[in-house]
Amino acid sequence: MPTAEQISAAVAADGILDGFTLAVRISSRRRTLGVTVEPGGTTLTIAVPAALDTQHVIAGLHRIRPRIAGHVVKARENAPDFHVPALTDGAGFTWLGRSLRLRTLDGRAPAARDGERLTIGRDLLARDGAKPIIRWYCEQGTAWLEQEAPALWSRLMPPGTPPPELRVADIGRKRWGKYEPARHRVTLAWQTMQLRPSLARYVLGHELAHATRPAGAAHGPEFWRVTERVIPLAREEQRRLAREGRTVWMGDTRP
Structure with missing residues (x-):
């Protein structure tokens, strides 16, 4: 069973997700590979079933890459732009x-x-x-x-x-x-x-x-x-x- 660090290194070596900050989370509950796009669209969290080896992770990412790209576009369109007030009169x-x-x-x-x-x-x-x-x-x-x-x-x-x-x-x-x-x-x-x-x-x-x-x-x-x-x-x-x-x-x- 590969570690999160080994999977991160393999994804980086493959280059499929170049340009993104990656986090890998191994889950004993998941049955399928999942990718979450964080707000702003620059950070991706890869959720990997515990039984999945590195080769299948890479193959799975190639398979769902179009879907990831669509989520990235939405995340960038909806990137946070929230108001930051000063706690003074009139705020x-x-x-x-x-x-x-x-x-x-x-x-x-x-x-x-x-x-x-x-x-x-x-x-x-x-x-x-x-x-x-x-x-x-x-x-x-x-x-x-x-x-x-x-x-x-x-x-x-x-x-x-x-x-x-x-x-x-x-x-x-x-x-x-x-x-x-x-x-x-x-x-x-x-x-x-x-x-x-x-x-x-x-x-x-x-x-x-x-x-x-x-x-x-x-x-x-x-x-x-x-x-x-x-x-x-x-x-x-x-x-x-x-x-x-x-x-x-x-x-x-x-x-």
Whole structure:
């Protein structure tokens, strides 16, 4: 069984993926070769089934190279271009597609929405940076999920079927939401709550569809059939999300 380092060296020697930064991950769970294109389209992660030898990895990459090229084009079109604010008066933020302007107050007042303003204490910002604002997105976002989810869930499951637990949290930057089967829990990334309502609702509906455990592949035909029952034109919304999501604030700040 080749190591990740041996596979990386073989791919580099073959030259099939010249020009990309490569990472190789060997998986005992995978049965087929997979390649993930990271945002920006310059880094590729190759997921290799543990039983696959180097020769078959190279052959598999040649076979799926046209598909990789298509994913690279999309990744470069949708490369992140997010806004990085300074935490000062007048800084711009977004809540469900609506603009908010930061207003700092004396002391350690927690983040709160006041009309078109997002208010917070200067001392709290000085101590904790963006964390209190992210916490506000999580708290307000969870309340929004609890309001929106019942109607969507009712389109998916018979009355009386327990819905998943709902929350908004910091789950990193690589996904807008996730479903955890072991906990029967749907979590949306706090960044999702900056999107306009139709896109945030799409992300919620997408994860609720996962919570119904549709047959087949994770994003196969049956999954999309279920998703489109709750979110009409779900695939179109997915494409909008790729375009519009690249500009949302990810939590970085500048002096």
